[in-house]
Amino acid sequence: MLKNLAGLFIAIISLSFYILNTIFWCIPIFVLSVFKLIPITWLRASIGRVLDTCATGWVTVNYFIQRIFSRMNVNVSGNYELSNKDWYLVVANHQSWVDIVVLQRVFNRKLPFLKFFLKHQLIYVPLLGLAWWALDFPFMKRYSKSFLAKNPHLKGKDLETTKKSCEKFKHTPVSIMNFMEGTRYTDEKHDMQNSPFKGLLKPKSGGVGFVLTVMGEQLHKVVDVTIYYPNKIPTFYNFLSGQVKEVFMHVDIHDINKELIGDYSTDKEYKKYIHNWVSGLWQQKEKTLEQLKLQAQNQ
Numbered sequence: 001m002l003k004n005l006a007g008l009f010i011a012i013i014s015l016s017f018y019i020l021n022t023i024f025w026c027i028p029i030f031v032l033s034v035f036k037l038i039p040i041t042w043l044r045a046s047i048g049r050v051l052d053t054c055a056t057g058w059v060t061v062n063y064f065i066q067r068i069f070s071r072m073n074v075n076v077s078g079n080y081e082l083s084n085k086d087w088y089l090v091v092a093n094h095q096s097w098v099d100i101v102v103l104q105r106v107f108n109r110k111l112p113f114l115k116f117f118l119k120h121q122l123i124y125v126p127l128l129g130l131a132w133w134a135l136d137f138p139f140m141k142r143y144s145k146s147f148l149a150k151n152p153h154l155k156g157k158d159l160e161t162t163k164k165s166c167e168k169f170k171h172t173p174v175s176i177m178n179f180m181e182g183t184r185y186t187d188e189k190h191d192m193q194n195s196p197f198k199g200l201l202k203p204k205s206g207g208v209g210f211v212l213t214v215m216g217e218q219l220h221k222v223v224d225v226t227i228y229y230p231n232k233i234p235t236f237y238n239f240l241s242g243q244v245k246e247v248f249m250h251v252d253i254h255d256i257n258k259e260l261i262g263d264y265s266t267d268k269e270y271k272k273y274i275h276n277w278v279s280g281l282w283q284q285k286e287k288t289l290e291q292l293k294l295q296a297q298n299q
Contacts, residue, residue: 007241014069014240018062025058026131033134045171048136052113052172055135059108066105070242074102077295078251080223082111085173087218089211089256090114092225093200093285094179097236099227102247103177111223112173117207136168138176140207166214175223176215178207180278185233197286205278209264209271216261222254224281226288230296246299248292252284 029051036047066072082088088111092099103114113135120139123129133139169176180203183189195202212219228248238244260277262270 007243010069010242011237011240014065014242017065017069018240021058021061021065022127022131025054025061026127029054029131029134033130036134041171044168048168048172051135055113055131056109059104059113062101063105063108066101070239070244072102072239072244072247074106074247074249075295075299076106076249076251077292078253080251080253082107082223084109084112086111086220087169087173087215088112088175088221088223089208089215089219090175090177090223090225091180091208091281092177093185093227093289094181094183095185095227095229095233097184098229098234098239098244098247099179101239102227102249103225106249107175107223112175114175114177115169116177116179138166166211169215170218176211176219178211180204180208180282182207197282199289200282200286203278203282205271205275206264208278209274212256212260212274213262213264216256219256222256224252224254224285226250226252226285226292228289228292228296230293246296248296250288250292252288254281 032047032051032054036044036051038044090103090107090111092103100116107114115135115137116132117138117140118132123133123139125132166176181201182204183201185199185201189201193202226249229244230246230248234244259273262273264271264274
């Protein structure tokens with residue numbers, strides 16, 4: 001009982017600090033974002049860099065709050081060299097909202113600020129929705145095949161939205177983040193999909209294919225991340241209350257070769273190639289996940 005009350009107290013206090021930190025950085029982000037409405041390319045690019053600096057400061061302060069309240073240890077493996085002056089495509093398995101906190105913490109100041117593909121509904125999240133918009137996070141509207149069959153005029157809108165979003169990234173280095181499973185992992189979803197991958201959902205190649213179509217010539221590397229929680233997949237409350245003690249992460253770097261550049265929307269052979277490439281990534285990720293489990297057991 002006392003342990004549960006202590007956890008609740010820590011969660012309330014830490015959440016309060018995270019909210020205050022978010023409000024503090026949102027103020028300059030909201031003010032500066034007004035100037036991005038001016039249709040001058042160099043001005044928008046300059047403002048974008050300042051906004052990314054604010055976002056980096058937000059993540060940095062969040063890390064200090066973590067050190068006080070959560071004491072979460074992130075064990076990172078893999079041989080990789082990164083630069084905040086290059087363009088990256090970052091992919092990862094997705095198990096929890098804590099994944100985002102872990103990724104921001106590990107890659108903060110090591111590569112350009114992570115820009116996540118977000119569901120369009122998230123733009124209505126108080127404070128954060130407007131901040132994500134100001135920081136040029138790509139908001140996506142996903143349409144099912146049945147919906148497109150009834151509304152054929154919307155076919156290709158996903159690619160059009162991706163193109164518009166990625167146009168903003170051509171003048172400033174960026175890390176485009178994509179959770180290829182499309183949703184957080186649960187055993188129920190795994191069984192429903194009949195996923196062939198142990199501990200992973202089936203990956204979706206569309207988002208990555210669209211990004212490579214639009215920005216393949218500009219992107220330098222693919223940063224392939226595998227995340228593992230040794231005890232159980234945590235909730236955000238587990239994180240806030242300091243219950244997440246250990247996280248294991250492995251990072252692989254892949255070159256973007258000529259075969260990875262094409263037109264995902266019109267070239268069937270290219271689409272098939274990307275699908276097979278993504279499947280290969282996930283087959284290796286399954287093995288990496290097992291290696292992280294062994295690493296956790298032997299620690």
